Amino acid sequence: MDTELNIARRNFLKVSATLGAGLTLAFYLPASLGAARKFATSNDTFMQNAFIRIGTDSQVTVIVKHLEMGQGVFTGLPTLIAEELDADWSQISVKAAPADAKLYKNLAWGAPQGTGQSNSMANSFDQMRQAGATARAMLVTAAAEQWGVSTEEITVSKGIVQHRNSKRKANFGELADKASQMPVPDNVKLKDMKDFQYIGKPVVRKDTMEKLNGTAKYTIDMQQTGMLTAVVAHPPLFGAKVKSYDASKTKAIKGVIDVVQIPTGVAVLAEGFWPAKLGRDALKIEWDTSTANILGSDEILQQYKVLAKTSGAVVRSEGNADKALAGASKRVAAAFEFPYLAHAAMEPMDCAIALTETGCELWHGEQFQTLTQLNVSKALGIKLDQVKINTLYAGGSFGRRGNPSSDYQLEATHIVKAIAGRVPIKLLWTREDDMRAGFYRPLNYHTLEAALDDKGNIVAWHHRIVGQSILAGTPIEGVMLEKGHDPMSMEGANDMPYRSPNVLVDLHSPKINVPVLWWRSVAHTHTAFSIETFIDELAAKVDKDPVEFRREQLAGEPRLLNVLNLAVEKSGWGKPMTKGRGRGIALHKSFNTYVAQVAEVTVTKDGKVKVDHVTCAVDCGIAVNPEIIASQMQGGIGFGLSAAMKGAITLKNGKVEQSNFHDYEPIRMNEMPHVDVHIVPSNEAPSGVGEPGVPPIAPAVCNAIFMATGIRIRSLPISLHDLSDT
Amino acid sequence: MLTLLVNGEKRQVDVSPDTPLLWVLRDDLGLTGTKYGCGMALCGACTVHVNGEAVCSCVTPVSALAGKKITTIEGLSRNSDHPLQKAWAVEQVSQCGYCQSGQIMSAAALLAKTPHPSDADIDHAMTGNICRCGTYQQIRAAIHYVAKQGD
Ligand code: FES
Ligand code: FES
Numbered sequence: 081m082d083t084e085l086n087i088a089r090r091n092f093l094k095v096s097a098t099l100g101a102g103l104t105l106a107f108y109l110p111a112s113l114g115a116a117r118k119f120a121t122s123n124d125t126f127m128q129n130a131f132i133r134i135g136t137d138s139q140v141t142v143i144v145k146h147l148e149m150g151q152g153v154f155t156g157l158p159t160l161i162a163e164e165l166d167a168d169w170s171q172i173s174v175k176a177a178p179a180d181a182k183l184y185k186n187l188a189w190g191a192p193q194g195t196g197q198s199n200s201m202a203n204s205f206d207q208m209r210q211a212g213a214t215a216r217a218m219l220v221t222a223a224a225e226q227w228g229v230s231t232e233e234i235t236v237s238k239g240i241v242q243h244r245n246s247k248r249k250a251n252f253g254e255l256a257d258k259a260s261q262m263p264v265p266d267n268v269k270l271k272d273m274k275d276f277q278y279i280g281k282p283v284v285r286k287d288t289m290e291k292l293n294g295t296a297k298y299t300i301d302m303q304q305t306g307m308l309t310a311v312v313a314h315p316p317l318f319g320a321k322v323k324s325y326d327a328s329k330t331k332a333i334k335g336v337i338d339v340v341q342i343p344t345g346v347a348v349l350a351e352g353f354w355p356a357k358l359g360r361d362a363l364k365i366e367w368d369t370s371t372a373n374i375l376g377s378d379e380i381l382q383q384y385k386v387l388a389k390t391s392g393a394v395v396r397s398e399g400n401a402d403k404a405l406a407g408a409s410k411r412v413a414a415a416f417e418f419p420y421l422a423h424a425a426m427e428p429m430d431c432a433i434a435l436t437e438t439g440c441e442l443w444h445g446e447q448f449q450t451l452t453q454l455n456v457s458k459a460l461g462i463k464l465d466q467v468k469i470n471t472l473y474a475g476g477s478f479g480r481r482g483n484p485s486s487d488y489q490l491e492a493t494h495i496v497k498a499i500a501g502r503v504p505i506k507l508l509w510t511r512e513d514d515m516r517a518g519f520y521r522p523l524n525y526h527t528l529e530a531a532l533d534d535k536g537n538i539v540a541w542h543h544r545i546v547g548q549s550i551l552a553g554t555p556i557e558g559v560m561l562e563k564g565h566d567p568m569s570m571e572g573a574n575d576m577p578y579r580s581p582n583v584l585v586d587l588h589s590p591k592i593n594v595p596v597l598w599w600r601s602v603a604h605t606h607t608a609f610s611i612e613t614f615i616d617e618l619a620a621k622v623d624k625d626p627v628e629f630r631r632e633q634l635a636g637e638p639r640l641l642n643v644l645n646l647a648v649e650k651s652g653w654g655k656p657m658t659k660g661r662g663r664g665i666a667l668h669k670s671f672n673t674y675v676a677q678v679a680e681v682t683v684t685k686d687g688k689v690k691v692d693h694v695t696c697a698v699d700c701g702i703a704v705n706p707e708i709i710a711s712q713m714q715g716g717i718g719f720g721l722s723a724a725m726k727g728a729i730t731l732k733n734g735k736v737e738q739s740n741f742h743d744y745e746p747i748r749m750n751e752m753p754h755v756d757v758h759i760v761p762s763n764e765a766p767s768g769v770g771e772p773g774v775p776p777i778a779p780a781v782c783n784a785i786f787m788a789t790g791i792r793i794r795s796l797p798i799s800l801h802d803l804s805d806t
Numbered sequence: 807m808l809t810l811l812v813n814g815e816k817r818q819v820d821v822s823p824d825t826p827l828l829w830v831l832r833d834d835l836g837l838t839g840t841k842y843g844c845g846m847a848l849c850g851a852c853t854v855h856v857n858g859e860a861v862c863s864c865v866t867p868v869s870a871l872a873g874k875k876i877t878t879i880e881g882l883s884r885n886s887d888h889p890l891q892k893a894w895a896v897e898q899v900s901q902c903g904y905c906q907s908g909q910i911m912s913a914a915a916l917l918a919k920t921p922h923p924s925d926a927d928i929d930h931a932m933t934g935n936i937c938r939c940g941t942y943q944q945i946r947a948a949i950h951y952v953a954k955q956g957d
Contacts, residue, residue, distance in 0.1 A: 288900065294878070294879035294907045295839065301832075303836065303838075427904045473902070716940070740845075740846055742848055748935075748936060750933050752942035
């Protein structure tokens with residue numbers, strides 16, 4: 081486990097104290113069978129622990145504690161259970177866990193339940209396998225008792241329990257009842273890697289069918305008797321408030337039922353989205369903008385540039401970088417600019433909520449159940465465990481549905497509170513609401529300076545980062561490092577992998593009234609870009625091939641070196657290219673996963689960039705599902721490329737200039753390069769794949785553009801730059 | 807009252823005539839497979855067929871649909887066994903899945919006219935459908951898969 085995780089864990093423990101959640105609950109909720117059966121839905125269901133239910137029909141239901149948002153967790157975690165249970169893949173079905181941190185906490189975080197930092201697989205790997213192996217052991221004991229034979233003589237394969245000599249057989253359903261009365265073993269042996277039947281092999285995703293015939297249920301699809309749809313008029317500026325409003329025109333619209341003021345604006349409740357939206361558009365609102373942000377993004381960037389001339393808080397220091405830079409013969413310096421970015425998940429933010437006799441109940445795609453329980457319970461003045469969350473499929477998230485301030489969930493809460501819970505409500509944001517609501521990837525400004533010796537080795541490195549803190553002011557700011565530094569502003573930079581005797585990394589975290597949040601791969605989205613394009617500049621300075629230079633300068637990083645070599649080999653690095661084409665490499669470690677990518681681009685005479693092909697090498701430890709790993713790499717590359725090519729949220733006088741996919745446009749079919757993914761075979765514990773595909777793509781593409789044009793891109797997106805050959 | 811012909815059935819709806827088809831399908835007819843993504847004909851999540859043509863239901867007022875045949879993802883096949891749906895399973899296309907109803911409807915309209923599309927044909931027909939999860943490579947493969955099966 082790396083330090084970051086340890087720190088996160090330690091601080092989540094602190095959080096847990098405030099949440100009042102228990103700290104010591106072991107994995108086996110049932111120490112005794114009585115406890116195990118308390119959760120059974122019916123007597124004939126064997127519910128061995130919080131994660132598995134086996135019915136008398138042999139259906140194995142796997143309870144998944146993480147949000148399925150496309151990353152494949154509804155397949156990956158059940159794979160682990162199927163493996164150790166020796167079940168047949170077809171008998172496995174999947175259910176989302178309820179919000180209950182005692183049972184379903186994220187083990188990498190300590191106490192709260194949630195999905196993030198690409199750690200779903202990593203934190204569940206042992207837990208789920210143990211759950212499967214325990215259930216298997218109990219089925220075997222049950223069979224042994226029933227047949228009067230020793231457990232040693234029993235085998236299990238594809239859901240069939242069999243006695244070797246007598247050939248007696250039973251399926252799980254036939255044994256479920258008896259198995260539930262067997263003692264829960266303390267210790268179970270997990271399989272040896274060489275015996276894996278499912279792990280490492282492609283299995284069909286469990287969410288396949290529902291997602292190709294329109295039956296998969298997302299928040300937007302929630303329907304309930306009496307449920308009204310809410311559309312909200314939001315303030316035009318961050319921090320603005322409603323001064324007064326006139327809803328007379330709105331109330332005249334057929335289908336509009338109610339209009340209520342809430343802390344974040346004015347909500348129109350109607351029978352369906354369309355009347356609610358028409359009603360929202362017909363509102364007349366006067367806003368109080370006295371405390372609102374009126375800065376534009378250009379002004380924010382200018383402030384950051386000034387700040388970058390001064391020393392920030394030191395987050396890594398070895399040797400004396402200042403001195404080494406001052407005395408160096410070869411020095412290279414560069415500055416980098418990164419805009420705000422919106423997540424723009426395909427399903428705009430939405431949340432359904434009802435007040436109930438026991439508290440309240442929510443239905444939505446939640447990444448961070450425990451914090452939303454906390455925030456909603458505070459807003460309603462009830463206890464945390466009175467907030468029931470039904471986690472539905474999310475139509476994409478990329479971090480957005482895991483907001484520590486639960487912004488849209490609280491908005492829904494305030495609406496249902498304002499109508500005293502008369503009916504359940506479903507809050508739907510329009511694309512425009514979603515894009516203008518903030519919680520962006522922070523705007524960032526970096527400076528980098530390095531010195532090289534005569535042999536071409538890096539002898540000094542100074543990386544300065546200016547960007548808003550993501551964690552400051554949230555209920556989990558305890559995760560910040562000592563002295564209050566936000567790891568989510570600098571991860572990837574404070575642990576940059578290149579060898580240098582003198583290293584300084586410092587950080588400014590200015591306060592700006594624009595809400596920010598983690599965005600698929602968090603700080604790695606910008607730190608990897610500065611480092612990996614800068615390394616190319618250094619290689620050029622000493623006339624070395626960018627790959628050779630990296631190989632020489634990587635310090636004690638065998639896994640990074642490995643993915644570098646694999647990507648190089650598979651990409652045909654060094655093969656001549658025609659004029660206007662270029663090849664670029666970048667590598668980066670994030671969330672304990674190592675990725676290298678080689679991008680091939682064509683830049684036309686009039687300056688249009690097309691990314692033709694990407695070779696991606698990834699080392700994520702044991703590859704549980706190679707197909708999902710490949711699609712997560714491809715997806716991450718598509719996501720990172722959207723931002724690199726044209727993604728930017730800009731503000732003018734405080735107002736967000738973008739609103740929909742015409743001015744904040746993800747890449748489309750014709751812009752997606754072919755991506756070849758190569759997975760490093762490994763025995764290491766599995767690490768995440770949801771995010772690590774993102775960081776290397778922007779620097780790989782910009783390094784390729786340099787090779788094609790000789791132009792260095794140091795500010796994103798690429799569309800800002802004139803690359804025409806004139 | 808307006809009468810719509812949806813997935814082979816006559817359905818009566820009581821909505822104002824300028825209501826986009828998308829919201830009538832979703833909120834009045836309970837056909838929620840068709841998704842909202844932008845409301846401005848920019849993303850294709852709401853794609854349905856009107857007389858066999860792929861259209862964005864988010865900008866198509868119901869008043870324009872009298873007597874026309876509307877097909878949604880729910881009506882594309884009886885048992886989720888349209889060749890494209892099978893191919894989507896083979897290629898394991900979906901990630902979050904939210905865009906996929908629209909992707910499949912656009913691809914179905916393409917294949918109905920062009921059974922053996924080139925990559926350029928696919929680019930042309932599918933460029934209106936955004937997939938934020940980046941499943942484009944699998945979508946392309948699935949369309950080619952169907953074209954090959956037809957041989
Ligand atoms: S919702 Fe109709 S095209 Fe986006
Ligand atoms: S699969 Fe998520 S948007 Fe396409």
